[in-house]
Amino acid sequence: MIIRAVTLFYPVENGRVNLDELRDELVRLRELINKVRGDYGIEVRTWRVTLPFMESTWNYEELAMLINEVSNGLGYIHSSLNIPLDFKVDTDRLVGAFLKSGSYMSIWVGNFKELSGYSTSLFIDILRKLIDSGSWIASRRVAALIGDPILTPYYPDSINLGNKHGIALSILYTNDITTSRDNVRGAMSNVFRRAEDVGKWIAEGLGVDYLGIDVSLSPWGWDSVVQTIEKLYGIRFGEPGTLNAIYDLNKVIWDSSTNSKVTGFNEIMLPLAEDEVLKGRARDGLVTFSKLIKYTTACVAGVDMVPIRANQLELVQGVIHDLHAIVNIKHRSLGLRLIPYPGGEAEVDLGDFGPTPIMDMLR
Numbered sequence: 001m002i003i004r005a006v007t008l009f010y011p012v013e014n015g016r017v018n019l020d021e022l023r024d025e026l027v028r029l030r031e032l033i034n035k036v037r038g039d040y041g042i043e044v045r046t047w048r049v050t051l052p053f054m055e056s057t058w059n060y061e062e063l064a065m066l067i068n069e070v071s072n073g074l075g076y077i078h079s080s081l082n083i084p085l086d087f088k089v090d091t092d093r094l095v096g097a098f099l100k101s102g103s104y105m106s107i108w109v110g111n112f113k114e115l116s117g118y119s120t121s122l123f124i125d126i127l128r129k130l131i132d133s134g135s136w137i138a139s140r141r142v143a144a145l146i147g148d149p150i151l152t153p154y155y156p157d158s159i160n161l162g163n164k165h166g167i168a169l170s171i172l173y174t175n176d177i178t179t180s181r182d183n184v185r186g187a188m189s190n191v192f193r194r195a196e197d198v199g200k201w202i203a204e205g206l207g208v209d210y211l212g213i214d215v216s217l218s219p220w221g222w223d224s225v226v227q228t229i230e231k232l233y234g235i236r237f238g239e240p241g242t243l244n245a246i247y248d249l250n251k252v253i254w255d256s257s258t259n260s261k262v263t264g265f266n267e268i269m270l271p272l273a274e275d276e277v278l279k280g281r282a283r284d285g286l287v288t289f290s291k292l293i294k295y296t297t298a299c300v301a302g303v304d305m306v307p308i309r310a311n312q313l314e315l316v317q318g319v320i321h322d323l324h325a326i327v328n329i330k331h332r333s334l335g336l337r338l339i340p341y342p343g344g345e346a347e348v349d350l351g352d353f354g355p356t357p358i359m360d361m362l363r
């Protein structure tokens with residue numbers, strides 16, 4: 001098991017945070033994370049700070065810059081620009097704050113009952129402005145949230161609901177279950193128990209609440225969720241039987257986590273750019289954009305970290321409507337993260353995520 005992220009959910013009072021207290025807390029959290037590596041022998045990949053939804057009285061530009069100033073030097077990433085449903089904001093000002101602060105951003109576009117036309121347009125508008133400014137790659141830090149908000153350590157849809165002060169973890173455990181094929185449920189339960197022990201220990205050491213673990217099965221490069229599914233179910237991902245395998249493994253995740261304090265999505269995740277074997281299946285034509293939408297009926301992130309053609313941006317509204325229909329059917333929230341690329345190549349280099357196929361939204 002690897003801890004993918006230790007996320008500190010930090011409260012905001014009257015649009016402000018005490019920077020000295022936050023800096024002290026982030027330093028102490030880093031010390032605790034280093035002890036996790038030494039005392040528990042568990043690797044921690046990232047550490048993060050998440051704020052609540054923005055409010056109209058906030059100077060969100062100043063706040064995001066201050067959070068970046070304090071956190072960035074200590075190696076943290078942060079989610080300081082979380083946009084609530086129907087929140088009226090100047091798009092140019094918001095995009096400027098987003099680019100300058102390096103923040104991640106979640107835009108809540110619709111609850112279980114209905115979509116917000118304004119928030120949906122805001123999400124698409126932001127993507128368009130990032131293309132026009134030559135900053136299209138920053139769209140990997142922006143996501144639409146469809147359904148009700150949830151408290152998750154997974155970025156970009158990480159929001160401090162209820163203005164809490166606490167710690168939540170996300171984990172990487174593909175290798176743990178592929179090496180325990182005869183007892184996947186037992187292997188998962190052991191991983192969740194270890195993660196919970198670490199999370200509680202960190203929260204106690206920091207003097208904050210323990211908020212839980214998001215037990216979603218997520219990839220990290222060659223630590224591939226797709227490869228895990230193929231090994232466990234004897235299929236080639238994208239062929240008939242794939243949706244059933246996803247759903248069946250999801251049920252194992254839910255059954256194995258009944259004794260853990262869970263928070264967030266808690267489902268299989270299929271972010272295209274983050275899973276090398278999934279990229280391969282897309283290159284082979286086995287996985288298409290429409291199949292990724294179909295897979296969201298059985299997992300949370302079937303349309304995540306997906307490069308698309310910039311000239312297909314007008315199709316995004318329809319995708320959001322389709323995903324909202326799925327949200328209503330399964331009554332679980334979904335995230336959407338697209339990377340509109342203005343070039344004509346078959347693949348785009350996403351830096352630390354490497355070359356990734358560009359998906360045709362009409363296939």
